Amino acid sequence: MEHIVIIGNGIAGITAARHIRKRSDNRITVISGESDYFFSRTALMYVYMGHMKWDHLKPYEDWFWEKNRIELKKAWVENISFDEKELHFAEGGSMSYDKLILATGSVYNKFGWEGEDLDGVQGLVSKQDLELLEQNTKSTKRAVIVGGGLIGVELAEMLRTRNIEVTFLVREKAFWHNVLPLPEGEMISDHIKAHGIDLRHNVELDKILSDGNGRVMAVTSSEGEEIECQFVGLCTGVRPNIEFLSGTPLETDKGILVNEYLGTNIPDVYAIGDCVQHRQISGGRKAVEQVWYTGRIMGETLAQTLTGKPMKYTPGNWFNSAKFFDIEYQTYGWVWPEPTNNEAHFHWRHDKEPKAITIAYDKASGEFLGINTFGIRMRHEVIDTWLNEKKSIEFVLKNLKLANFDPEFYDHHEKEIFGSFKNNLQEA
Amino acid sequence: MAMTGDSPAALSGKQKLATGIGLTGLFILILAIANVNFPNKTLFLTLSLGLIAAGTIIFANDAYLGKHEGIKNDGVWFKSMTGRGFWAWILGIALTLFYIVLYWFPQYLGLNSDGENTGIIALFDPLSKLINGGPASQWFVYGTLYTLAILIFGYKFILKYRHNRYEVIRTFSVMFFQLGFAFLIPEILIRLNKPYYDFKNIWPLNYDLFAGYKIQEFLSAGNLGMFMLLFGVVSIFVITPILTYKYGKRWYCSWVCGCGGLAETAGDPYRHLSDKSLFAWKVERWVIHSVLVFVTVMTIAVVYSFLGDESKGYLLTKDVFLWGSALLLTIIFALIMIFKREELAKDAKIGAVSYFVIIMSIIGINYFSGNYKIFFFDAYLLRQWYGFLIGAAFSGVIGVGFYPIFGSRVWCRFGCPMAAILGMQQRLFSKFRITTNGGQCISCGNCSVYCEMGIDVRAYAQKGQNIVRSSCVGCGICSAVCPRGVLKLENGSRNDRIRSEEPVMDDNVDLMDLIRESSK
Numbered sequence: 001m002e003h004i005v006i007i008g009n010g011i012a013g014i015t016a017a018r019h020i021r022k023r024s025d026n027r028i029t030v031i032s033g034e035s036d037y038f039f040s041r042t043a044l045m046y047v048y049m050g051h052m053k054w055d056h057l058k059p060y061e062d063w064f065w066e067k068n069r070i071e072l073k074k075a076w077v078e079n080i081s082f083d084e085k086e087l088h089f090a091e092g093g094s095m096s097y098d099k100l101i102l103a104t105g106s107v108y109n110k111f112g113w114e115g116e117d118l119d120g121v122q123g124l125v126s127k128q129d130l131e132l133l134e135q136n137t138k139s140t141k142r143a144v145i146v147g148g149g150l151i152g153v154e155l156a157e158m159l160r161t162r163n164i165e166v167t168f169l170v171r172e173k174a175f176w177h178n179v180l181p182l183p184e185g186e187m188i189s190d191h192i193k194a195h196g197i198d199l200r201h202n203v204e205l206d207k208i209l210s211d212g213n214g215r216v217m218a219v220t221s222s223e224g225e226e227i228e229c230q231f232v233g234l235c236t237g238v239r240p241n242i243e244f245l246s247g248t249p250l251e252t253d254k255g256i257l258v259n260e261y262l263g264t265n266i267p268d269v270y271a272i273g274d275c276v277q278h279r280q281i282s283g284g285r286k287a288v289e290q291v292w293y294t295g296r297i298m299g300e301t302l303a304q305t306l307t308g309k310p311m312k313y314t315p316g317n318w319f320n321s322a323k324f325f326d327i328e329y330q331t332y333g334w335v336w337p338e339p340t341n342n343e344a345h346f347h348w349r350h351d352k353e354p355k356a357i358t359i360a361y362d363k364a365s366g367e368f369l370g371i372n373t374f375g376i377r378m379r380h381e382v383i384d385t386w387l388n389e390k391k392s393i394e395f396v397l398k399n400l401k402l403a404n405f406d407p408e409f410y411d412h413h414e415k416e417i418f419g420s421f422k423n424n425l426q427e428a
Numbered sequence: 429m430a431m432t433g434d435s436p437a438a439l440s441g442k443q444k445l446a447t448g449i450g451l452t453g454l455f456i457l458i459l460a461i462a463n464v465n466f467p468n469k470t471l472f473l474t475l476s477l478g479l480i481a482a483g484t485i486i487f488a489n490d491a492y493l494g495k496h497e498g499i500k501n502d503g504v505w506f507k508s509m510t511g512r513g514f515w516a517w518i519l520g521i522a523l524t525l526f527y528i529v530l531y532w533f534p535q536y537l538g539l540n541s542d543g544e545n546t547g548i549i550a551l552f553d554p555l556s557k558l559i560n561g562g563p564a565s566q567w568f569v570y571g572t573l574y575t576l577a578i579l580i581f582g583y584k585f586i587l588k589y590r591h592n593r594y595e596v597i598r599t600f601s602v603m604f605f606q607l608g609f610a611f612l613i614p615e616i617l618i619r620l621n622k623p624y625y626d627f628k629n630i631w632p633l634n635y636d637l638f639a640g641y642k643i644q645e646f647l648s649a650g651n652l653g654m655f656m657l658l659f660g661v662v663s664i665f666v667i668t669p670i671l672t673y674k675y676g677k678r679w680y681c682s683w684v685c686g687c688g689g690l691a692e693t694a695g696d697p698y699r700h701l702s703d704k705s706l707f708a709w710k711v712e713r714w715v716i717h718s719v720l721v722f723v724t725v726m727t728i729a730v731v732y733s734f735l736g737d738e739s740k741g742y743l744l745t746k747d748v749f750l751w752g753s754a755l756l757l758t759i760i761f762a763l764i765m766i767f768k769r770e771e772l773a774k775d776a777k778i779g780a781v782s783y784f785v786i787i788m789s790i791i792g793i794n795y796f797s798g799n800y801k802i803f804f805f806d807a808y809l810l811r812q813w814y815g816f817l818i819g820a821a822f823s824g825v826i827g828v829g830f831y832p833i834f835g836s837r838v839w840c841r842f843g844c845p846m847a848a849i850l851g852m853q854q855r856l857f858s859k860f861r862i863t864t865n866g867g868q869c870i871s872c873g874n875c876s877v878y879c880e881m882g883i884d885v886r887a888y889a890q891k892g893q894n895i896v897r898s899s900c901v902g903c904g905i906c907s908a909v910c911p912r913g914v915l916k917l918e919n920g921s922r923n924d925r926i927r928s929e930e931p932v933m934d935d936n937v938d939l940m941d942l943i944r945e946s947s948k
Contacts, residue, residue: 011871043872050503050511052877059871059886061705161502163438195496292870321868323911326498326591330868330913377913380866405865405916407907409593 003027004306005087005097007077011292012273013103014038015299016306017070023307028069029095031087033076035127037062042292044130045154049161082249082266099268099306102245102256103299106238106274106290108151115208116234120216123234124151133158136231140164144219145233146205148175152235153188153324156197159233167198167227169205175324181337181358183347184372188324191354195325208232238290240275253277255288260312262302270306272298284318284334291320317387318370319380327354332383333370335360343369346393346424348417350375357417361393368396376413377405397421442490450483460548461537470554477572481580488584497591499909501700501878509832510697516832524829531820534566560615568615574690575611579603581693588696594904594917598682602689610686623649625656628684630663632723633846635814640734669853675919676860677850678902685846687839690828691880692903695836699905702835702882709882712842712899713775719818720848721783725790725803726810728753733807750802754791757784768856771926818843837880841899851898859919860902861926862895864888869914875906889914896926 004020006013009032017028039057046052065072076090080100087095108123110116120136122129137143143159145152148170156166172178174185175192193199204222211217218228240255251257251265255277262270273295278287297315304311321330335358339345344363349356355375361368368391371383382403386396396403400414439447456476459466466472492500508515529536538547545553549564552572556564582603589595609628618624623645631637637660646653671679681688691699702708728750735746761784769777794802803810827839840847854860862885869892875885881899885906888895895915907915 040871040873042870043874046872046874049501050506051501052873053505056873056877059873059890293867296867319867321870321912326496328911328913377865377916380868384866405863405913407592407594407904408917409597411593 001026002098003029003096004099004101005095006030006101006103007087008032008103008105008273008275009035009038009072010041010103010105010273010295011038012105012295012299013101015296016101016103016272016303017299018068019300019303020306021068021070023303023309026307027071029071029073029097031073031075031077031095033074033090036072036074037065039127041125044124044127045158048130048133048158077244079244080248080250082269085268097268100270101302101306102264102269102271102275103273103295104241104244104275107241107243108234109237109239110234111236113205113208115210115216115219118208118210118216118232119214120230121208121232121234123238124155125238137162137164140229140231142167142227142229143231143233144169144205144227144229145235146219147234147236148172148177148201149235149237150176150322151238152233153192155233155235156192157195157325159231160195160197164231165198166196167200167229168192169203169221170199170201171204173201175199175201177337179337180372181335181339181345181347183349184356184358184374185337187349187354187356187374188327191325191327205232238274240277240288242275261305261310262298262313270302272302278313283315285315293319317384319384327374328377329372329374330378331370331372332378332380333360333368333387335370335372346397346421348413348420350413355413359393359396366392366394368393371396379403379405393421440490443487446483446485446487446490448483449486450480453477453479453481453483457548457551460551463538463547465546466551469551473551473555476551477576481576484580485583488587492584492587492590500588501909504697504700510700512701512833520830520832523831524825527820527825527829530566530570531824537566537569539566556615559612560618562618571611571615574686575606577694578606578686578689581696582689585693585696589908592904592908595908598904599692601683602685602692605684606686606689622652623656626686627656627659627663629686630668630680630846631660632664632720632727632849633685633687633844634660635723635727635819635845636811638727638731639811640730643731643734664849668850669857672850672853672860673858676858676900676902676917677847677854677898678860678900678917680850681840681847681901682903687823687827687844688837688901691836691840695828695831695880698831698836699880699903700835700877701833702837702841702880704876704879704882704884706884709884710775712882714779715842716844716848716851717779717783719822719843720845721787722814722818723845724757725787726807726814728791729801729803729805729807729810732802750791750795754788757787764852764856771856818845835880835882837882837901840901841881847899847901854900855896855898859922859925860896861918861920862888862900862906863916863918863920864892864894865912865914865916867892868912870912872911874909874911875915878905878909880905885915894924894926 004026006017006029009030013030017030020026020028037058038060040059043052043057047054047057077087078090079088081088085097085100087097106125108125115121122132122136124130124133137159142165144167145155146169148168152168153175156168159166172185174180174182175188177185180188189199189201200221206220206222208216209218209220209226216230216232218226219232220226242252242256245252245256249266250269256264256271256275257277257279258264258271259279262272262276264271274290276288276298281287294315298313301311301313317333319332321328323329335345336343339360342362342364343360346359346361347356353375357374357376358372359368360370368386371378397418400417401412404412404414453476456472505511507513509519510516538545538549540546544550545563549566549569552564552569555572556562556568582599586596586599605628610626614624614626626634636642643657646657649656668680682692732746732750735744735749761780764780772780790803794804822843823839827843830838869889871886871890873886875889876883879885880903881901883895883897883900885895902917904917907917
């Protein structure tokens, strides 16, 4: 019986632990300094907004872990002696392992801005960040959020529920335009503004100014404007949490470098989740891909490998989802913000409601490449099949109703969408 | 100038005004309870109910209209009233006391069967006379307030979920059935000197439907009476199974039923308070099915004793009835055990077998010993105890009185025998399910928190399993609050309704492959 130690109790680490347990009798220990129990990181915002309490974030009741013989240890790992296969804790003490899984997640980016370490300046990734946010926003009337991504818009929504004025600085010309095609980004930008956010595009953070007591007082923007605020949200992306590994024989770049089997350069040491950088990856995916779903799939894949069934990481068709205030977003396959060479976009938008669809297809063959939907839910299974079977855009639009996953009695727009596509073709 | 951002719990000026208006209306009712004899009762009753309605409507308009359509749960757990704070306890205690007085001390409300009513019941006399021709009773007062609550909080609910047509239509439905079927039609029947009958109040929720006095009433009301009696039997044995097969128990519990109607409207602000633990689920299964056994036994005993010895000349003698009932229970039990035992958990099997054996042996022992008390006690005693324990204490005092503490569906989840029957049908013989959308779940837990029935929806969703649970009333809120579009209420093919125990994410990496496999 081997002792498998997992550092990190996020979705990747916990998924690995659960699946190793299902498939083996190994001793399993999960170490986290962040929280006693696994929680849903994606739901941190709902605690701040009062939709949920902290305990609701725990997907498993507390008895689950003992029952499934998954040992939990609350501690921060300070350093690892890979040669002795031993972990050393910041709190003192050590633990030895037979196999080690690094699932240390990510931390938010700081780009060396002046004043980035002042009180009242923070990002939002961890439980500790949430607690700090609660403290930091107690005396906040105005806030500035930097970075137009998923955490930025969530933080904006969170702060608005406490009636805090929010100025939102976004480098791109439309919201999340490094991911979303322009019309969609613009639709979301309008929606964000309609929620009372002072959204500024093409603007970046320049400096964060102190009030003289170590607390933020204002920021200056790339346009030279000084914006008074008592809080600054840093939401310009995350990076792998690997600082504590520097100076060890473990090979890292942006993240911990892993092969197709999620193994690192050191035998018996593996890495999964946000902290990973794939040495090679196909299917249009990024080497560092910090998404809930991929963390989960990596956890499962590695559990197979560690229980006698070596398996390569093959995450299948890309999918993701998010919610921007009231607009739900789903994506399947690839829809690039600017169409690539062979790619064309068909875009449809509802004339009144915030609903939209973009379908990417191959210009020459008409092959369906991917779909973004806003305010319309899609059936994962159906779209995934269509992607695998390389259906044509014509087929997809004709059969779009089969993929609809909206609640009963909702308006259907498939006919209108198909009509709009036909019109576009004739015009083109 | 306040130095902090407002907490989400703060009320706007207009909402404070609306609260004032509503409380003024309520205050008139409280004065009436305190036996203030209003000079013009019609005026003051209109004023009181009108102010309550106006206050609620103004409040709802300010809270939801002019704001973006979407989920409105900001600050739910911060507010004292919805987060089990001070005001929640005050409201819970007030409601509980009201129910205790209503059920057991109606004289304190001013009920006077020998003469003129006083107090709050007298205040409702004009309305009662208008609709049914007679003076009000405590039940008329209660029925009016109950209907008013469903209507005005239904309005609020519709505004809150106006982006979701399923919720809007469903709410219109419960408002319609409450106003028409539960309130107006029965009162008008009284006026026409016909038996009081709420057609949608089906046995065993309506546990008195086959009580001796009720059957007597039906039998002496000519064709309409016969129709009512037959309709009562057909409702539970024919209509209910068909509709539940097609649509799940939601057709009743969250579209038609009055208890469900109140829970979905007035109770909506408390839906998140239900207990989601595995332990609560275990308790639920034992308690609700015990109530079902209790009501079945009680009804058999009541009808058996009603048929009495005089029924000898008729087709339906007491012996025929008794052995017919035993046969029916045996057939249902046998069918489930033969065809569905794979789907029953261990405790469900133990429960079913032991209850079946107990009922049958009690019937056998008493019948063959020539005991007319077929379940050891007199039938009227059983009915009295059922009425006291289940009909009043459980469904009223605990069911509604404790809304602000235990959530809005305590009765529906732990107590309602109708829900138990529909639940069995839904679990074992229905096309209804909540479909989980592939791998999009992020385990956030909104679905579980806002499930009024205490179902840990997330536990299924994060595994990619469909949700097929007896207790699900199909309110649709889990699907509404899901930020990633993972859940959909559907009536579909029975083949792929329940996916295997080891679903989506298990033993497979490309999750979609496994979804396909397991749904074959």
